[in-house]
Amino acid sequence: MITDFTPWQALLGGVLIGGAAVALMAIHGRIAGMTGIVSGALSTAGSDKNWRLAFLVGAIAAPLLFINLPGQSLQFASDSPLWAVLFSGAVVGIGVSFAGGCTSGHGVCGNARLSPRSITATVVFMAATFATVFVVRHVLGGF
Template sequence: MTPFTPFASLAGGILLGLSAVLVMALFGRIAGISGITTGAVPGRRDNWSWRIAFVGGLVAAPLLILSVTGEPVQQTVPGNLVAMAIAGLLVGFGTITGSGCTSGHGVCGLARLSTRSLASVVTFMIFAAATVFVLRHLV
């Protein structure tokens, strides 16, 4: 069971929202992780340096938590590497097909009242609920 962490969740939500607003205000771009990481490859898009800094922040954050608290960030990952690889490929396919990822559509797109993002969020939430149901109750 996942522990209830309202303060950490609130802080994380505030930081996520702040980063989305800053990326939009400073660079005029949506803070979707799939677009940021794809554009972080040199030569792929203009202004890749801020994308490298954003991805670097994602990597540095757990290290900062470790240095401040003395404890590593707790993360549970399934041991089935084949299933994880298939899931990763499906997520990648979904981000290409849906023209963005959950963070781009769910955080930024909905905030901009984008109908395309609303359709994407409804679609991935339905499939997420169905996946959880199948994995927990049928498999």
């Protein structure tokens, strides 16, 4: 499916994501990585769990609020079959657990700290994603 290049929305969205990352560090002293926040919410107890769950609730509430603003709608298109979505969820879950981060934790926060681990992780996962999309779309002809 074709999507339009939306540079201004992308810039605004990126600035908001970066702003949230800076605020989470300035106020809570935490890395705004979705993998770390989710895995911590699954395991740790007590007060450390509360801010994680609150962050997740806020993140999920964002599209709910946005689509109710006047004149706003959100584009969503996923043509992958259910088995591919479930399989990709399992592969991503295993991958980010071992890598200790994903696009937000390594790709935004870790790279901003110039962490060698995050720079390595970002190069590896971006390359793997380019290769996978190439194989799925141009070798296998899509799912």
